Amino acid sequence: MRFQAAAAFLTAAGLEGDAVGLRFGVISVDDHVVEPPDLWTRCMSRAKWGGRIPHVAAQADGAERWVIEGQVRTGSALAATGALSKDRGSEPQTWSEVPKSAYDPQARLTAMDSDGIDCSVLYPSAAGGSGEVIGAIKDLELQIECARTYNDWIIDVWAASSTRFVPQAILPAGSIEAAVAEARRAVGSGHKGVIMPAQPSQINPAAPHLYKPDWDPLWTTIQELDVPVCFHAGSAPSVMFEISPAYDAAGARAFDNVRQSAGSAALINGMVLSGILYRFPKLWPVFPGSAIDYVPFALEALDHQWERQRLAENEGLTQRPSEIFHRQCYVTTWREKVGLRNRNYVGPDRILWQSEFPRSTSTYPESERMIENNFAEVPAQERELILWRNAARLYKLSI
Amino acid sequence: MAFEYKRIDVDSHCQEKPDTWTSRMSRAKWGDRIPQIVERDGRETWMCDGKVMMNGWLALCHGVIPDRKSLPTHWRDVPSMIYTADGRMRAMDRDGVSAQVLFPNTAGVGGEGFMIKMDPELQKDCVRAYNDYLAEEFYDVAPHRFITLAELPLSSVEAAVAELKHAANRGHRGFLMIGATEQYRLPAFADRYWDPLWGTAQDLDMPVHFHNVAGAKRLTLGSEPGASDMKMLAIGSANSFALSSQIFANLLLSGVLERFPKLTFVGAESGIGWVPYVLEACDYEWERNQLYKNGLKRKPSDVFRQQCYVDFWYEQAGIKLRDFIGVDRILWETDFPHPTSIWPAADKWLKWSFEGVPEEDQHKILVENPKRVYKL
Numbered sequence: 001m002r003f004q005a006a007a008a009f010l011t012a013a014g015l016e017g018d019a020v021g022l023r024f025g026v027i028s029v030d031d032h033v034v035e036p037p038d039l040w041t042r043c044m045s046r047a048k049w050g051g052r053i054p055h056v057a058a059q060a061d062g063a064e065r066w067v068i069e070g071q072v073r074t075g076s077a078l079a080a081t082g083a084l085s086k087d088r089g090s091e092p093q094t095w096s097e098v099p100k101s102a103y104d105p106q107a108r109l110t111a112m113d114s115d116g117i118d119c120s121v122l123y124p125s126a127a128g129g130s131g132e133v134i135g136a137i138k139d140l141e142l143q144i145e146c147a148r149t150y151n152d153w154i155i156d157v158w159a160a161s162s163t164r165f166v167p168q169a170i171l172p173a174g175s176i177e178a179a180v181a182e183a184r185r186a187v188g189s190g191h192k193g194v195i196m197p198a199q200p201s202q203i204n205p206a207a208p209h210l211y212k213p214d215w216d217p218l219w220t221t222i223q224e225l226d227v228p229v230c231f232h233a234g235s236a237p238s239v240m241f242e243i244s245p246a247y248d249a250a251g252a253r254a255f256d257n258v259r260q261s262a263g264s265a266a267l268i269n270g271m272v273l274s275g276i277l278y279r280f281p282k283l284w285p286v287f288p289g290s291a292i293d294y295v296p297f298a299l300e301a302l303d304h305q306w307e308r309q310r311l312a313e314n315e316g317l318t319q320r321p322s323e324i325f326h327r328q329c330y331v332t333t334w335r336e337k338v339g340l341r342n343r344n345y346v347g348p349d350r351i352l353w354q355s356e357f358p359r360s361t362s363t364y365p366e367s368e369r370m371i372e373n374n375f376a377e378v379p380a381q382e383r384e385l386i387l388w389r390n391a392a393r394l395y396k397l398s399i
Numbered sequence: 400m401a402f403e404y405k406r407i408d409v410d411s412h413c414q415e416k417p418d419t420w421t422s423r424m425s426r427a428k429w430g431d432r433i434p435q436i437v438e439r440d441g442r443e444t445w446m447c448d449g450k451v452m453m454n455g456w457l458a459l460c461h462g463v464i465p466d467r468k469s470l471p472t473h474w475r476d477v478p479s480m481i482y483t484a485d486g487r488m489r490a491m492d493r494d495g496v497s498a499q500v501l502f503p504n505t506a507g508v509g510g511e512g513f514m515i516k517m518d519p520e521l522q523k524d525c526v527r528a529y530n531d532y533l534a535e536e537f538y539d540v541a542p543h544r545f546i547t548l549a550e551l552p553l554s555s556v557e558a559a560v561a562e563l564k565h566a567a568n569r570g571h572r573g574f575l576m577i578g579a580t581e582q583y584r585l586p587a588f589a590d591r592y593w594d595p596l597w598g599t600a601q602d603l604d605m606p607v608h609f610h611n612v613a614g615a616k617r618l619t620l621g622s623e624p625g626a627s628d629m630k631m632l633a634i635g636s637a638n639s640f641a642l643s644s645q646i647f648a649n650l651l652l653s654g655v656l657e658r659f660p661k662l663t664f665v666g667a668e669s670g671i672g673w674v675p676y677v678l679e680a681c682d683y684e685w686e687r688n689q690l691y692k693n694g695l696k697r698k699p700s701d702v703f704r705q706q707c708y709v710d711f712w713y714e715q716a717g718i719k720l721r722d723f724i725g726v727d728r729i730l731w732e733t734d735f736p737h738p739t740s741i742w743p744a745a746d747k748w749l750k751w752s753f754e755g756v757p758e759e760d761q762h763k764i765l766v767e768n769p770k771r772v773y774k775l
Contacts, residue, residue, distance in 0.1 A: 296716030297672020
């Protein structure tokens with residue numbers, strides 16, 4: 001283990017244990033770690049890869065940016081930490097400005113304590129919210145090594161610090177074979193879920209369309225490993241409207257946060273109508289950042305089209321799409337109150353709660369107040385399901 | 400005696416007749432570039448300016464075909480109930496529909512038919528012919544039963560404004576707008592470029608219509624290459640709401656409604672189930688990102704309830720949240736004769752959607768709201 005020393009220190013400090021005792025009764029299933037600038041450079045061979053290793057470099061305007069496979073990523077933040085800034089928007093331009101709770105497990109635990117969060121399921125930032133930045137790397141060997149390095153770091157640094165962190169692995173989505181191998185390796189090393197870009201063929205021309213049966217070996221493997229497969233909102237550009245240049249920064253951020261979840265509806269439709277979930281009845285897709293408000297409608301639309309286009313006869317999809325959703329899928333909520341009124345259409349056992357720390361849409365640092373407000377009319381039993389029981393069951397957390 | 404309305408269908412599609420354009424445009428000026436039906440590979444297809452129109456469909460009308468699958472390949476097989484005023488009125492009577500709003504078919508279901516790489520002069524003439532056709536063959540025949548909407552030549556805002564004035568004089572009650580203008584290399588609708596159009600529409604009291612995805616071409620996530628037509632239609636239709644919802648989110652955050660507080664926007668074939676999502680999410684982000692400091696004074700959900708309308712045809716869950724959407728904001732449609740249409744089973748679907756809904760709210764949705772929007 002490369003981060004053994006740190007892990008040993010944390011164990012000695014009494015911060016590691018098997019079971020998680022819940023103090024707040026809240027599990028956030030979608031938060032983001034922020035990768036430190038040297039995450040990849042300190043572990044990967046400079047002799048072999050030279051400047052192609054993902055790293056941070058200062059630009060002409062003084063701002064530091066990620067450089068991945070030689071390309072400066074000007075469109076994305078060095079660290080998307082809007083929830084930690086005063087105006088909830090400004091993002092750090094240099095690493096020295098990045099708040100510690102973004103990248104340091106101990107500081108993160110303190111933030112979670114102050115916000116009433118017991119456990120946090122982890123997603124990347126620089127690697128792409130769903131690993132799509134790494135998945136887009138053209139050189140397959142480099143792509144695989146970058147994914148492995150991220151995954152090892154999550155286990156060695158975050159999971160080793162506390163069982164309150166639920167580690168998830170990104171996959172080299174540019175190759176089915178590589179994704180299968182990394183899913184096996186990562187889950188073997190302790191990862192409790194795998195993260196996939198919603199449409200790999202849009203980020204990497206080497207990947208087939210996700211709904212083609214070519215991907216069946218991956219679904220077979222994930223089903224066998226019995227971990228959820230997560231499609232984070234915002235990773236498939238083609239399901240989202242472009243952000244008009246007429247917006248100012250705050251407006252653009254607001255619209256971006258709304259459009260991402262709206263796009264998730266299309267991801268759910270696709271996973272169901274592609275037939276994948278019919279063929280793999282024990283695959284558990286999670287749609288973090290999806291929101292739940294329009295899910296009842298998405299299910300009605302799916303059932304309606306299934307009936308109108310006679311997909312049972314024409315495509316052999318014999319069950320209603322909504323039944324498949326209720327059997328296998330998970331969606332998440334954070335900003336909704338009205339949406340919870342229609343929770344029975346979604347199924348209270350299908351809904352997870354998320355904070356999306358430290359992004360601008362996050363409920364932090366007001367998670368407790370927002371939960372009280374949104375769940376005021378939800379009976380205690382269903383509230384528990386949504387706030388932690390469903391997540392604990394899905395991620396097999398010992399509580 | 401005043402005509403008594405029972406149900407008003409705010410989204411149906413009128414199939415253009417073969418001579419819609421050829422009888423109204425100058426052959427001397429345009430030659431073969433005029434939209435017309437031509438025989439190609441043993442089937443008839445609409446062509447305009449050398450390009451195939453509407454994906455090559457002669458008449459998109461799965462909803463009136465017995466197996467909902469086998470579309471007509473020759474005009475002689477196209478059912479007259481989708482293109483004649485009499486035929487349509489008989490079909491409406493069968494579903495208890497008193498009046499219906501007409502959207503295009505061949506001219507682009509969302510008003511985008513003449514948008515792609517089109518000579519602006521040709522676009523102007525094609526649009527004018529379509530608008531005059533609707534007025535002559537439907538509005539003039541039965542003005543209390545057909546509510547017509549104009550297409551606009553959107554290649555330039557001046558041309559669009561001129562056509563809107565003509566359309567208002569010719570009895571049209573609103574117009575179609577593209578939802579993602581950027582995709583047609585036009586300024587975003589948040590851009591001031593469109594202000595003359597919004598201003599004219601507000602003055603003339605002509606509601607702006609986004610029909611379904613409103614010409615947006617994205618969502619290539621749809622179905623895998625090689626998927627069947629049925630699967631493609633199902634995924635495409637189900638996904639379209641992911642776009643509709645973004646069109647309205649974009650509208651609510653764009654500032655257009657602040658600048659034109661008396662302008663009305665209608666989402667046709669929009670569905671309503673996503674509306675609570677858009678309103679809750681936009682309100683949340685408006686507050687979180689402090690947009691009230693940036694000129695958006697009213698909360699997005701308040702703006703929606705003052706200036707926007709949406710419609711449904713088969714939903715139940717969304718209707719349960721009608722108090723939050725605003726019961727005054729909801730309209731009803733059949734989408735006759737498209738693949739998703741509920742014709743001729745409107746009674747059955749309304750019974751499902753209106754389960755537990757008081758008579759008073761039903762009447763608002765089916766009659767009062769559309770009467771207000773279209774000034775009937």
